[in-house]
Amino acid sequence: MTLQTRPLFGFAADVPFGQGAAAEAVVQAAEAAGFDLFSITDHPYGAQSFEPYAAVPYLLGRTSRISGYVGVTNLPLRPAPMLARTVASIASLSGGRFALGLGSGGYWEHITRMGVPHLTPRQAVDAFDEAIDVVRRLTGGPGRPVDFEGEHYRADHLAPSAVPTPPIWTGSGGPRALAITGRKADGWIPPGGADWTTQVYREGRARIDAAAGEAGRDPAEIITVVNLGTPILTAADVAQTRGPDGRFVGGSARQWVEELTGAVSAHGIAGFNAAVLDENGSINLDTIARFGAEVIAPVRDTLGR
Known part of the structure; x- marks a missing residue:
């Protein structure tokens, strides 16, 4: 099962609506190139985006090894x-090739257009907290029927599904949501594209680790998967591989291998999710293949040694 490998390599498979054949082709190409994961964002209020809980299962059915997740699930639109x-x-149905990416909700001006009541930030995080409990109790069965009475969700004598609970990865950013991640989740996707060089990562990870320790958990059990942005692969080394905010922005394949290897060995990063786009902003099959051969394989070889 690919979710057990380390480090995990993923990519954003957000192909425009109506291009189903292209979506299938890029995910199959990524699987062949050695990627472990693909993700699709959850913004169904936009008519030009695939609904991810339809698209991800379809694409899993057209592949055999690669895993998928919704990055991240727009919880206010999906009762727990x-x-x-x-x-x-x-x-x-996928043989365990799925992780639950979960968020408390953003873009409320759009979410409420779909008939969902507006929640305050505190209410949204409370619902997020409850949702993790509901998902865990209604999976991992067989077991006794579940009765749950929360402020936001209710379950009346529902039997748990006889399927192991998928890994739960959160896109949390605020202090309360980060603490919930430490107490209850299996992974963290730092928000806003923050990578291992940023204050967002350092402070967020510290809150997660502290909450995990207080809950009697090993913080190392909670993995970090970072979003990389566009993987700019240059033909030769470049002098500047970091943007104004300090984040890694690309370079030669050698520089990519050095950066990602260091992220794993020095910072404990467990996975990377890339936007595999060409200079025109389109997903490119050649870029996918090259990233697999020139970055993924050498990183794994280096770490394997």
């Missing part, structure tokens, strides 16, 4: 008990 049934079904 139904979400639990959905992710159990995807995990079962």
Whole structure:
């Protein structure tokens, strides 16, 4: 099962709506190139985006090894008990090739256009907290029926699905959500494209680790998967591989290998999610193949040694 490999390599498979054949082709190409994961964002209020809980299972059905996740699930649009049934079904049908990316909700000006009541930031995080409990209790069965009475979700005598709970990765950013991640989640996707060089990562990871320790958990059990942005692969080394905010922005394949190897060995990063785009902003099959051969394989070889 690819979610057990380290480091994990993923990519954003957000192909424009109507280009289903292209979506299938890029995910199959990524699987062949050695990627472990693909992700699709959850913004269904946009008519030009695939609905991810339809697209991810379809693409898993057209592949055999690569895993998928929704990055991250727009929780206010997906009631937790139904979400639990959905992710159990995807995990079962795909042979476990699925992780639950989960967020408390952003872009409320758009979310409410779909008939969902507006929640305050505190209410949204409270619902996020409850949702993790609901998903865990309604998966991992068989077991006794679940009765859950929360402020935001309710389950009345529902039997848990006889499927292991998928890994739960959060896109949390605020102090309360980070603490919940430390107590209850399996992984963290730092928000806003923050990587291992940023204050967002350092402070967020410290909050997660502290909350995990207080809950009696080993912080190392909670992995970090970072979003890389566009993987700019240059023909030769470049002098500047970091942007104004200090984040890694690309370079030659050798520089990519050095950066990602260091991220794993020195900072404990467990996975990378790249936007595999060409200079025109399109997903490019050649770039996918090259990234696999020139970055993924050498990183794994180096870490293997």
